[in-house]
Amino acid sequence: MSTTTVPPGTRGDVEGGIGRTVDRPDGTPKVSGGFAFSSDLHHDRMLWGKALRSPHPHARIRSIDTSKAAAMPGVHCVLTADDVPGNPNHGLEHTDQPVFAADVVRFHGEAIAAVAAEHPEQALRAIRAIEVDYEILEPLTDPEAALDADPIHPDGNLFRHLPLRHGDPDATGEVSVEGTYEVGMQDQAFLGPESGMAIPTEDGGVELLISTQWLHVDHGQVAACLDLPPEKVHLALAGVGGAFGAREDVSLQVHVCLLALATGRPVKIQYSREESFHGHVHRHPARMWFRHTATADGDLVKLEARLLLDGGAYASTSPAVLANAVCFAGGPYVFPNAVVDGWAVRTNNPPCGAMRGFGVVQACFGHESQMDKLADALGMDPVELRLRNAMKPGDPLLTGQIITGTAPVREVIEACIAHPLPGEPGPDDPLMTLPGGAGLTAERRDVRRGTGIAVSIKNLMYSEGFDDFSTARCRLELSPDGQPVATVQCAAAEVGQGFVTLAQQIARSELHVERVLLGPADTSIGSAGSTSASRQTWMSGGAVQIACRAVREELLARAAGREGEPLAGSRRVRFDLRGSDVVDLDSGATFPVVDLLAEGPIDLTREHHHAPTDPLDADGQGNAHVSFAFAAHRAVVDVDPELGLVRVVQIATGQDVGKALNPRAVTGQLEGGIAQGLGLAVMEEIVVDDGRVRNPSFTDYLIPTALDVAPVVATLIEQPEPGAPFGAKGVGEPPTISSTPAIVSAIRAATGRDLTRVPVRPQDICL
Known part of the structure; x- marks a missing residue:
């Protein structure tokens, strides 16, 4: 039960537009069970993938024997670090995490190998049949000790030291209190564990349907690890059951693509809840x-x-x-x-x-x-x-x-x-x-x-100087029944925050067109950045806004061309939702939208950047x-x-x-x-x-x-x-x-x- 006080003047002036409470287009399917999450993906030739994970937090790998697993019924391939054709490491900001651990495992649950089989139970039996000879090492688990301990990674133990000095460091006052505090490790605990499907393409590439927060950063890491040109790797957003930060990093993306390319068949990986706890990042203690x-x-x-x-x-x-x-x-x-x-x-x-x-x-x-x-x-x-x-x-x-x-x-x-x-x-x-x-x-x-x-x-x-931007596309055309319809496409990952609703609201407010469709969130359009940092409303909302405004200006230009004189960008364009469907200009001239769009659809893409930081x-x-x-x-x-x-x-x-x-x-x-x-x-x-x-x-x-x-x-x-x-x-x-x-x-x-x-x-x- 909740009560929310909203200030007066919040409601917008367009039905279904900005400032209005609008139903989510995916709301009813999600609560009624009709929405397709990534765990619902299926293909009639689909194999099931599974990863073998380390039972130790720190160990040296002496040897890996996959022969028994590869010979088991239903198993189509077993992959290890030796089978990664491109970059053996990935990482969101620093490429320091192996696709598969090769010489050393550095945390409990690190991936060592992956298999593809006809049935998930066959895949599970296969990974249990892989024999790994470990030399168990003493784990470094105290962050205080890590500052001075021997490095456990070639890049060292220090990710960053950040000093901050402001004003007079020797300033004093009459009253002083101090305290020491701790925060435990928290899990994002989203509804749907990680899952996705990779499908080989005829040109030797791969299509990946994945639940993620940032399609394009996944795309770059996957292409590099597969040693494929970016144009041969296509990612599309599958239904996401929550994220809260844990889907920013690559988890199964490279594994499932490697298995699909090795077998020539679609492969699906779906984590169990236990595997999800091992397979994604958590809140820092x-x-x-x-x-x-x-x-x-x-x-x-x-x-x-x-x-x-x-x-x-x-x-x-x-x-x-x-x-x-x-x-x-x-x-x-x-x-x-x-x-x-x-x-x-x-x-x-x-x-x-x-x-x-x-x-x-x-x-x-x-x-x-x-x-x-x-x-x-x-x-x-x-x-x-x-x-x-x-x-x-x-x-x-x-x-x-x-x-x-x-x-x-x-x-x-x-x-x-x-x-x-x-x-x-x-x-x-x-x-x-x-x-x-x-x-x-x-x-x-x-x-x-x-x-x-x-x-x-x-x-x-x-x-800190990151060039943050988002890309959006707006297409305005006539539907088969002769009415204007706008289609908005943006690669912003919908992870439950409601951008799919907001994008439609923005288009309605900017174009005054009632019918707004959403194009697919995939890598066929430029990056929208990550659904994180409370940024999509500002960044992708801004991209949708300027793309819609560019379409509106093109309509004005078309109307102006018919009059033989230019019209300023400040002139108004409005689609009358009551059915007259006219462009209303400050000059008083009106033109049927159907006539303006008869010249062809207007299809424009724009990038939105925020003010630079240092x-x-x-x-x-x-x-x-x-x-x-x-x-x-x-x-x-x-x-x-x-x-x-x-x-x-x-x-x-x-x-x-x-x-x-x-x-x-x-x-x-x-x-x-x-x-x-x-x-x-x-x-x-x-x-x-x-x-x-x-x-x-x-x-x-x-x-x-x-x-x-x-x-x-x-x-x-x-x-x-x-x-x-x-x-x-x-x-x-x-x-x-x-x-x-x-x-x-x-x-x-x-x-x-x-x-x-x-x-x-x-x-x-x-x-």
Whole structure:
């Protein structure tokens, strides 16, 4: 159950256009079971692929014997590192991860070989028949030790060290608090495990149908590993069951293509849930130390912090995740001075990379815990301390960058705390409302209630000089019944965030045409970048917008040509949705659309780039980011301190959205993000023991159910962002970031415990 307050004036002026709540085109098929996810892919000549994975976190491979597996009934091929024709390594930003481990395995679950067979059970028996002789090595699992340990990879153990120096490093104040905090490893836990199908093509290439977040970066890695020219490799988006960062990296893409090319038949790979835990990256575990210094009146003076992220065996996005953690280590507050150091290191733990919040989740838990601790030391209300130091436009970040866009930090805090608190629990409340729920273990007299608040800042789009862009195509033509229809094509991966709805809304608003179709998301069109970094609304939404505007201008040009005089680009074009279908120009002249489109369809492609950013300098200073979004969360929890049980009663939030392009979709993003933040706060953690994952299943890795997720009350703060399409900001990540520390703050308030680690475990409360 949720309640969302949307500011007046949000509704757009076009039915089904920007500002309207519009149904998802894939919504009904998904909830009714008719949507085809990548796991539903099928071909009548299809073989099944399966990978052999290392049972050790660190070992030397002495030999691999595949002869027994290759001779088994139904098995068509067995591949190892020797069978990779091109680049033996891949990687999202650094090509440091082998397609198949050849000499050394560096994490529990690393791929060593792959087979293709007629039936998945035959493939499973075949990989079990592969004999690997390992020399077991001592795993490097402590990220602190990794800084000085012998390298476990030719590229070394340090992914990045980022120092940040801002203002006067020797500045002092009257009040100082410090603390050490930890964040556990979290899984993205998406609905559909990794799956895909590769189909050989007649020209010696391959077509890959894949659930991914970035078709074009997959395309480049796959083509390089296959040693094929890019034009012989075609990728198309298959139905994606969630992503949250884990589908940015290559998992099965190269394996399934190699098997298809080796056998000459379509091959499908579908991970089990256990294999999914081993086959993709996770949220970085973090160890963090903070010291906050302030005046006696509560003005922040200096931030000192040391952040250590465990990147696991391979780089993935660790350098960029670290940059976010360091840049936003102070949160959405003004610090005149800062000394921050961050490290991301390589270990023999599972690889870590992108997950919703991208480094800011870890930092936010630290800085918001510190703000509560500082408020206590000052004898000040925690909300008052945050409001006193809240950023506003014109303020500098820790990197020295000045906020030139909107920064409604005060507004999101005030909107958050303005929501009414839930009623106090009573003796007649249903037993299911107690901590522990159906377990019926807690008693009302033992339950304590606590309230906590947290606030966050998140950068939007990519940073540090990355040339971020997206490509979109718009085609306007007459349908067989003589009506104008627009087709929009963009390679943006729809992973549940709703871009398929947004693209149609933008086209309707720009062209005033009711009928909008979506072309396939594939590599036949230019890159749309990754569905990550809260960027697709701005980047691909912007690409669709300018492509549609280019089509509109072409219509104006055609109409102007009939009059014999040019018309300025500011002239209006409108498709009347009531059926007259005319182009309405400022001059008063009108022309039937059917006549203008009789000359032929208008088909134009455009790229959208955001304003450039700069790399950080040696002191971590520079204009490294494009824009920022802010959110505040207030949590109310009930706790049974004797049993260590927690029930989240309510989450209130105020979120900076720029402009709500589809208010219901925004609400869905808030609810989903808060659920993941709740999971990290009290239940979700991949347990890694001496490099081995101990809970690779939803039996032992717990995620919130509908009964765990609290009612959400939300207010959307609309302050259109300069330079953003329609003034809109991405909304997907902030709900996850500050919901976690808000919940932990509330548990602290209920128990008096100094909780310094998430997820909070029952023993952390009871002991």
